[in-house]
Amino acid sequence: MDFVLGHYNYWIAIFLMMVGFYTVISRGNLVKKIVGLNVFQVSVFLLYISIGTVTGGAAPIITQGIKLYSNPLPHVLILTAIVVGVATTALGLALVVRIKEAYGTIEEDEIHEQDHSL
Amino acid sequence: MIENHISLLLVVIPLIAAPIAAILPWGRASWMLTLVVTSACFVLAGLQLWAVVHNGAISYELGGWAPPWGIEYRIDALNALVALIVSAIAAITVPYALLSAEKEIPKQQIPLFYSAFLLCFAGLLGITQTGDIFNVFVFLEISSLSSYALISLGQRRQALTSAYQYLIMGTLGATFFLIGVGLIYAQTGTLNMMDLAQRLPEVTSLKTVHTGFAFIMIGFALKLALFPLHLWLPNAYTYAPTVITVFLAATATKVALYVMLRILFTVFPDGFVSVTPTGDLFLLSGIAGVLTASVYAIYQMNVKRLLAYSSVAQIGYMAMGIGFASFKGVTATIIHLFNHALMKGALFMAVGAIIYRIGACRMDNIEGLGRQMPWTFGAIVIAGLSLIGVPGTAGFISKWYLVLAALEQQAWLSVGVILFGSLLAVVYMGKVIEALYFKPASEANLSVKEAPILLLAPTWVLVFANIYFGLNAEFTVGIAEHAARALGVAAK
Amino acid sequence: MIDIIIDITLLAFLAITAVAIVRLTNLLAIVMLFGIFSFLSATLFVVMDAVDVAFTEAAVGAGISTVLMLATIALTKDHEEKKYSSHRPWLPLAVVIATGAALVYGTLDIPAFGDPESPAQKHVATYYIEKAMPETGVPNIVTAVLASYRGYDTLGEVVVILTAGIAVLLLIGDNCPKSIARNHMQEGLKGKEIAHNLILRIASKTLIPLIILFALYVQFHGDYGPGGGFQAGVIMSSAIILYALVYGLDGAERVIPSTILRLLASLGVIIYAGVGVVTLLLGGNYLDYSVLADTQIAGQHLGILLVELGVGMTVFSIMLIIFFAFAGRGRP
Incomplete structure (x- = not known):
């Protein structure tokens, strides 16, 4: 029981990651793939923050009288990763807009059909 | 003052130049800035390699904080060599870019184009120089995002879908890498590579560390386009603007391979590769990659695509060298990493010269062009011979050392694969040469003139490099052995 | 519990x-x-x-x-x-299950959630918690690590944002081939009806200054509480986005022309990277803020303030560049 209580956070994060990952590789809609990518990444952030959590710890802002803090390093890394994530999303969506203009569709299969017929 | 900061300036100069290039109003001004910056970086990278070889590894503390509290740049012979390759190729590509990019990229977009090019360049150098594993991720994303944008600028609409496909695969790869780093951090509490190297031996038996290692490898295998994770590469190289194909083919995969070498041999303890199935997997992937991709290359009708498949095959040779997990094997990988940049750079540039003249590079478009464009044709022949591995060219040195490494372990199958791979290369390069020279030229092709000198000169610089480093292997082999030692691969 | x-x-x-x-x-x-x-x-x-x-x-x-x-x-x-949503469902499922299983395997001997003694909590993290305050004078450890100990990562992060901005401009900026089709978002943003809605106009006029004020607070209070340049930049840009939604895109672009935005975006990166160059010239290592003032703490304070300013500028302007590019796409 202790083992489960100590690890369920990681496992649910892993489950969420895999849902996102599955969306990316199984769906043919270009927007949905990007949403899946975002779900995947946000879940990885959950994994990182879980690694840095300390039971009974406070947010890592030095306050008088508090001795135990959560680990600040994963927070810093994830702040960076969030920004990288939104940058990727913006670029991916811009590509989707252009693909729609060039092909008239955002479904992967219809795009393949058009390119093979060329 | 400068000599203490070379390693840093190498990355920061293009990083500062990129936003400036973006706001310059004229394309030519951005081009000039890019030319100056890449040439300066080439000189700095040369100085850095010289310093590392003569005075030993360099450590630079960013922010003045001692590692592992702060981020460290740590340079030994291996990353000094990779930085030199990246900046040399950039410095040669930029003069070539002037005409080629003006032809393929809309005029108003040229300043942003060079800005993105500089960002990609800075990102690749940043990955190469750093000694901090999370810093790798940040600079990886700088180079990746800019290369997605650059690829999407190709003239045909497939450039957009190729860039999208690469974005999805690349981001998945980067996220896998991130997961791996997180798991390893959970068991070591550090991100600095040298610090990890000290702390990892105690925890290598843990499942978390094994999983983390696997995720880092898969993440970079995606970026490297290691068989069978190479599916994004042929499209991306085929539809990207010529200059970008030249630059990425010669540098991006090399940098990804460098990171793998660093993690396999420096960060993880010596012997980890052979204890775990890692070595065998690399060997297997290498063999499969060489055979499959070479056969695919034979059937391609588009010359750029043919060369892209050939790149996947060449990555296979490098993976085989890692698979041997020996001093000789890693040395051969590093030698090929250097030489492949020379030959693929030259080949894509020569094909780019054809595209500059006729706007296409399908087998049936280029018939008979070899007689109209003798210098371009000559470049393709010599660089092609190098790709095959004919004695007197750089490619021969690669193959020679790779075969030696295989013989050392009596891996007869691998020796056979290396030789058979060369045979397949004869077939696909032969097809290109046949179309260019032995097929009769069409009406339209008879009036095609030789490519302008601005395209030919950079191409021939690389062609001469192929011959020079084929006849005089002292530099390549010396540095590669130095680098393999610095990596921590034990010489047997 | x-x-x-x-x-x-x-x-x-x-x-x-x-x-x-x-x-x-x-x-x-x-x-x-x-x-x-x-x-x-x-x-x-x-x-x-x-x-x-x-x-x-x-x-x-x-x-x-x-x-x-x-x-x-x-x-x-x-x-x-729907017809395309589930072709070949087995291969992806197999890949995902294998990946998930590998990850679960990897967590079998990971330290328990919240364990204060786990390796991740020791070593570097302990150093930051004990030394960040005395060495930088910044109570928010996350800000201290982000802007100083790992300040170079953050420079990279700002450059990533700049890259995204440049990429979006290359793809769907003003100079790109345009589609002719108008679209519903454009209709909304043309905003005849919205702009004439009295409640929205008055509410947004009251809100926008408050949002800007809050952004400034987040920008300059990041040393002491949660916040900093990233969050401030995003909040500040949301004020302009709100303005664009109510008064139309053209109105918003009159408030902040796109050339100014491009300059600001580049300037933010140049400020951040430039602080590093100044520290070099003053004889320190790159981004070693301690040489910026007489005492280490004062130098760190000044350095962090300046780089956060650069971050805020770039994030603010790139977010708007990206928003304008998307919203302006398809404008007749």
């Missing part, structure tokens, strides 16, 4: 939302659910004491990303074709 219950409840909500995202085909619903997903994770970050991360996730993930996704479906279409 109560922590565990909140934690489990939030995780359950997250799981339900994620599964709904895979299963639905209405893209509008999917995007709204993603906004919820992102917001729920922000809440979870607060429960796990990661306040800065929560703040950023709420502003960036639930805010900007969702807005961009909405803009994209307005420009493309809002339905996934």
Whole structure:
């Protein structure tokens, strides 16, 4: 029981990651793939923050009288990763807009059909 | 003052130049800035390699904080060599870019184009120089995002879908890498590579560390386009603007391979590769990659695509060298990493010269062009011979050392694969040469003139490099052995 | 105990939302659910004491990303074709199950959640918690690590944002080939009806100064509480986005012309990288703020203030560049 209580956070994060990952590789809609990518990444952030959590710890802002803090390093890394994530999303969506203009569709299969017929 | 900061300036100069290039109003001004910056970086990278070889590894503390509290740049012979390759190729590509990019990229977009090019360049150098594993991720994303944008600028609409496909695969790869780093951090509490190297031996038996290692490898295998994770590469190289194909083919995969070498041999303890199935997997992937991709290359009708498949095959040779997990094997990988940049750079540039003249590079478009464009044709022949591995060219040195490494372990199958791979290369390069020279030229092709000198000169610089480093292997082999030692691969 | 219950409840909500995202085909619903997903994770970050991360996730993930996704479906279409949604479902499923199994295997001997003695909590993290305050004088350890100890990462991060801005301009900026079709978002943004709605006009006029004030507070209070240049930049840009939504895109572009935005974006990166060059010239290492003033603490303060300013400028202007590019696409 202790083992489960100590690890369920990681496992649910892993489950969420895999849902996102599955969306990316199984769906043919270009927007949905990007949403899946975002779900995947946000879940990885959950994994990182879980690694840095300390039971009974406070947010890592030095306050008088508090001795135990959560680990600040994963927070810093994830702040960076969030920004990288939104940058990727913006670029991916811009590509989707252009693909729609060039092909008239955002479904992967219809795009393949058009390119093979060329 | 400068000599203490070379390693840093190498990355920061293009990083500062990129936003400036973006706001310059004229394309030519951005081009000039890019030319100056890449040439300066080439000189700095040369100085850095010289310093590392003569005075030993360099450590630079960013922010003045001692590692592992702060981020460290740590340079030994291996990353000094990779930085030199990246900046040399950039410095040669930029003069070539002037005409080629003006032809393929809309005029108003040229300043942003060079800005993105500089960002990609800075990102690749940043990955190469750093000694901090999370810093790798940040600079990886700088180079990746800019290369997605650059690829999407190709003239045909497939450039957009190729860039999208690469974005999805690349981001998945980067996220896998991130997961791996997180798991390893959970068991070591550090991100600095040298610090990890000290702390990892105690925890290598843990499942978390094994999983983390696997995720880092898969993440970079995606970026490297290691068989069978190479599916994004042929499209991306085929539809990207010529200059970008030249630059990425010669540098991006090399940098990804460098990171793998660093993690396999420096960060993880010596012997980890052979204890775990890692070595065998690399060997297997290498063999499969060489055979499959070479056969695919034979059937391609588009010359750029043919060369892209050939790149996947060449990555296979490098993976085989890692698979041997020996001093000789890693040395051969590093030698090929250097030489492949020379030959693929030259080949894509020569094909780019054809595209500059006729706007296409399908087998049936280029018939008979070899007689109209003798210098371009000559470049393709010599660089092609190098790709095959004919004695007197750089490619021969690669193959020679790779075969030696295989013989050392009596891996007869691998020796056979290396030789058979060369045979397949004869077939696909032969097809290109046949179309260019032995097929009769069409009406339209008879009036095609030789490519302008601005395209030919950079191409021939690389062609001469192929011959020079084929006849005089002292530099390549010396540095590669130095680098393999610095990596921590034990010489047997 | 109560922590565990909140934690489990939030995780359950997250799981339900994620599964709904895979299963639905209405893209509008999917995007709204993603906004919820992102917001729920922000809440979870607060429960796990990661306040800065929560703040950023709420502003960036639930805010900007969702807005961009909405803009994209307005420009493309809002339905996934059902017939394509499940071709070859077995291969992806097998890959995902294998990957998930590998990850679960990897967590079997990972230290338990919340263990204060785990390796991740020792070593570097302990150093930051003990030394960040005396060495930099900044009580918010996250800000100290972000802007100083790992300040070079943050420079890279600002450059990533700049890269995204340049990439979006290359793809769908003013100079790119345009589509002729008008689209519903454009109709909304032309905003005849919205602009004449009295309540919206008055509400937004009151809100916008407050948002800007809050952004400035977040920008300059990041040393002491959650916040900093990233969050401030995003909040500041949301004020202009609100203005654009109510008064139309042209109005917003008159307030901040795109050439100014480009200059600001580049300038932000140059300020950040330039602080590093100044420290070089003063004889320190790159981004070693200690040489900027007489004492180490004063130098660190000044350095962090300046680089956060650079961050804020670039994030603010790139967010707007990206928004304007998406919103302006398809303008006749």
